[in-house]
Amino acid sequence: MNVEIELMTIHASKDKEADYVVLIGLLSDELPAEKPVDDILELLLPLKESYPDAEERRLFYVALTRAKNRVYLVYSPLDPSNFMKELESEEYNTCQHEIINGDFSQNPYFPACPECGRGVLSIKNGSHGPFVGCSKFPVCKHTENICSFCRSGILEKKGENLACTNCQVAIPVCPKCGGDLLIREGKYGQFLGCSNYRSDDVISCNYTRKI
Numbered sequence: 001m002n003v004e005i006e007l008m009t010i011h012a013s014k015d016k017e018a019d020y021v022v023l024i025g026l027l028s029d030e031l032p033a034e035k036p037v038d039d040i041l042e043l044l045l046p047l048k049e050s051y052p053d054a055e056e057r058r059l060f061y062v063a064l065t066r067a068k069n070r071v072y073l074v075y076s077p078l079d080p081s082n083f084m085k086e087l088e089s090e091e092y093n094t095c096q097h098e099i100i101n102g103d104f105s106q107n108p109y110f111p112a113c114p115e116c117g118r119g120v121l122s123i124k125n126g127s128h129g130p131f132v133g134c135s136k137f138p139v140c141k142h143t144e145n146i147c148s149f150c151r152s153g154i155l156e157k158k159g160e161n162l163a164c165t166n167c168q169v170a171i172p173v174c175p176k177c178g179g180d181l182l183i184r185e186g187k188y189g190q191f192l193g194c195s196n197y198r199s200d201d202v203i204s205c206n207y208t209r210k211i
Helices: 039-044 053-064 083-088
Strands: 018-023 069-072 123-124 130-135 153-158 160-163 170-172 183-184 188-193 209-211
Touching: 018 053, 053 069, 170 183
Parallel strands: 018 069
Antiparallel strands: 123 130, 153 160, 160 170, 183 188, 188 209
16 A cells, blocks of 8 residues: 655645645644734734634635545644634534544543643653643643652642542652652661752752651
């Protein structure tokens, strides 16, 4: 079977056709773009049309009409483009059996961002290891602690412990700095020590507790 796959932008796809088209990037703030435009640049742009997002609606139409047989729209129901919300609304006669809700599109352990309410919490890699952050970064800088045991859940405060939303492991919280209390080996056996302890760092937490 001879299959040719080509990746291109919507602009580059104008006047072209393919048997099948897969449209990705249908997230909020992306299509239509909701990023603020610089005031000086705004003066150089043509006057906005009365119909909302008119130019980007035409661009979306171009993307939808490039396929000879079928076009597939890939998006996250947790963070969909406004255009996808419209297509799923009662205003349009969309065939509901054509909408496939795959398990891969949602992670029950990573909900919507509690700070901005628009982004989705997802795993990111930082200089100090993986963490959970908002998909709308840098607009939203909200972060959460990731479970160091399963690496698939968020640590939420429950009483005096941090409990993972995935594996349900409970980690004691340091009352001094809020770090994790981990089992450590000492001269007199095992004890609980703060994860923020650094032997060679001025900013260090030396809280300990007997097991």
